[in-house]
Amino acid sequence: MTTDGKNLVIVPGASLPVPQNLDSELTQALRYLRDTPTSLASLTDRIDVGKALAITKSPLQDITTEKLVDNLENYLGLHSVQQILRSLSLISARSWSELKAVVKSGIQQKPELKEKLIDALVMQQACDLKAVSYHVVPASFVKLVELAISSVRVPDSEIAVAYPLRINEEQLKQDNGELKPVRVFQDEYGCGIVLSRKRVFTISQDIGSENFNSALKEQFPDADKIVAVKSVARQTFDTLYFNREAGLLEMRADIMRDATVVQTSKQMDKSNTDLKIYSSRLLSGMVSGLLLDAPINMFPLTTKVYADKSGAIKRLGFVTDTDSVKRETMKAGVDLRDELFHKSGASAIDHKMSIFEVAIQWHGDEVVGGVKGSKPEIHIPGTYRDYVNLNPRTDYIVVKGVRTFADANFIVSKINSYRT
Template identity: 25%
Template sequence: MTKKASTLDKKKLNTSHLLESESSISINHINLLLDNLQRTVPWPTMKTMLNICELSIGMGRDKTIEKLLGENKKGNKFDDNFEKLKKLYYDYLFVGDKAVKLFNIERKIIDDLITSFQLHQIEETVFQETYPFSLPEEKLKETDLFPKLVDIKDTNENLSLVFCTRRSFTERIEINPKELSTEAKDHFNDYDEIFGIKRYIRQFFNVVVLWKKKILIEVRIDIANGVSSQERNIAFFETIAQFNNLAREKLGIEAMLNECINFFPLIDNLYESRGEGKVGEIAFNTDEGSTKSERMRRGAVDLRDEIYHKAGREAVDHITLYRLAILWNFKISEYIETQIELFLPGKSRILSSAEQCLEEVIIKKCSVIEEYNFILDKMNMYLNNVS
C-alpha cells in the first residue's frame, strides 16, 4: 500500500519533452517544474520562492499547486514569473539544504583547477536527459550509485561542479484500513494498526565549489527531505573521491581534498557573539558531568536570553558546548524576509576526543544564493576570529 497520491502524482508528465525552449512555458513544463519543487524543496522555502516570483499561494502545498495549475492566465507576465521560478529552482540546487565541508587550498591550485574545468567537456550520462530536473524513477533505477558530473556553472565569484547520484530509502507508513479492499479488510480484521515499509529512490545534487577570490573549496551535499549522518558521510566520501579523481586527471595532484576545516571552534564563537543571529538550539556538558540540550520553538526569543537558560548559566562556572543552531533574519526584498539557519551537528563524544573536531556544518532554509553566501561569510568571519 502507498501514501495517498499528491496533486502532481495524479498528473501524467510527458517525460520525453522535459526541457522546453527558454521562450515559452508549456503546461507540461509547469507540471515538471512544480513536481520537482514539490519533491525537492521544503514547503516554507517553496512559499518564499513563489512570493519572490509573484505567483499565487493557497492553503498548503497541494492546494497551491492545484491553484497554479488551474490558473489559465495568458500574457508575458505569467510566463515571466514561471521563467523566474525555473531560475530560482536551478539556483536552489546549489544552495538549498546542504551539509558542507570546507577545504583550504593554495590559490594557484584553485586557479589551475578553474582554468582546467572551464575547458572541460562533460561526459554524457543519463542524468543530462532531464537536468536540472530529476530523472523519472524508472530511469533512476538504471543508474549506478557513483556520482556523475552533470554541470559546470561559471560565475564571477566561483566555479561550481554539480554531481548527480541516487540513493535508496525506506519509509515506515501507517496504512488506513478503510483504504483496503474488502478481502484485505477481512484478513486484517483483528489488527488495531497496520504498517508497511515503502522503498523508494531519489536523485541528489551534490556540488563542489571552487572560489575565485577565497582560498576555499567547498563540498556541498544535498540533504533534501532528511539524510542521516551515516548517509551524509557516504555522500561526502563518494563526491570527494570523484572530484579528486578529476583533479588527478587534470593536474596530476593526488588527494586534492584531504584535510577539511575544523568547525568546532565556531560553536563557542557564535554562542558568545552577543547580538549575532538568534541561537535556537544548543547541547552541552556541565562541570558536574551531566549532558543537557535546549531548543527554542520557531519564532521564540534567542535561547541565550531565555530566562531559564540565563539562570542556569549563572549557577555554574561554565558549560562546554558541542552542538549549536543559529538563525538569522534575512531581507530578500522590501516585502520578503526569511529566517535562515546554520546548524553545527556536534555529538558529545567530541568532547572526550584528544582533538575536538567537527568536519561538517548544515546550512538550511536558504531559497536564494544571497542567503547561502551570507551564512558562508559569517562562518568565515568567526573562524578567522579563532585565537
C-alpha cells in the same frame, strides 16, 4: 610544459583537456599556454580566470507548467514558494494542495513566476539542504582549480537532460549510482559542478506483536516485535563548488527534501566521502601537486557561533561543569539566547558551557546581495560522545535556507570569521 595536440599539460604530470566551447579570451590564453613554455607563476599571472572562464551549461529543458507544479512539493519548501508568490504580488496559500492551484493560476497571470520557480529549483540543487565540508586551497592553486572545475563537460545522458527535474523511476533503476555532472555553473564568487546519481537508502519500521497477523504470530510466537526493512532509491544532487574569493573548495552533499527518508550520520558520511573521492580524482588529474587536506574542523567553532550576535541561535547542545548534558531548540523565530528559561539557566551556571552542537540563522535582507524572506542557516552537528573525544572533529555543517549565491557566500564569510 608540453602538449599532445588534444591535451594541455599545465605542469609536469597533469593534462588538461582543452574545452571546445570556451570564449575567445580563454581560448587565446590556452593557446598561449599550449604554444609557449611557461611556469606556474606566469600561468596564474597571465590568466584572469574570473573574467576568462566560459562555463559549459547543461541547457534547461522546456519544462511544462504541469510537470513543474505536479512535482513542486518534492523540490522546494512551502516557505520558498510562498515567498516567490509574494515577491510578484500574487496571492499565496498555506497548504500544498491549495498552493499548486495558486501557482498554476499565477503562471497564467505572470509567466515570470515559472522562471522564478525554476531558478529557485536550480539554486536548491546547487546550494540548499546540503551537508557541506570546506577544504582550504593554497593561493598558488586558486586559478588552476577554478579552471579545472570550469573545464568539466556535461555528457549527454538521461539524468543530465532531465535536470533540474529528476528522472523517472524506471530510469533511476538503471542508474549505476556513480556521480555524474548535470550542470557546470559560474557565479560572481566562483564556479561549481552539480552532480547527480541514484542513492539507495534503507527504511526500517518496528511492528509490535499486537499488529501481527496470524501468519506472523505462528512464525514468531515469542516475539515482542519485528523490524521491517525496505530499500528505497532516491536521486540526489551533490555539488562541488570552488569559492575563489575565500580560497575554499566546498563539497556539498545532498540531504534531500524527502520526509520519508531521513539520512543517518553514516549515510551523510558516505555522501561526503564519495564526493571527496570524486573531487580528488578530478583535481589530481588536472592540477599537479594539489593535495586536498582534511576539511576544516567545525567543532572548535561552536563557541564563536554561539557568541555571534548577528544571527539567532536556533539549537544548542552543551555540557555543564557538573557534566550535565543539555539540548535546547527554538521552533519559532526567537533567538534561544533571549529565551527566559535559557537565560536563567545560563546565568545560574555563570555561562560555563562546553558546546558540542549549535545552529544559527540569519535573515536574507542582512546579507549583501541577499533577498528578503530568505533565512540562511548553518548547523554544526555534534553529540556528547564528540565532546569527550581527545581530538573532537566535525567535518561538515548542515546548510539550509539558502535562496541566493550571496547567501552561500555569506555563510563562507561567517565561517572564515569564526576561524580567526
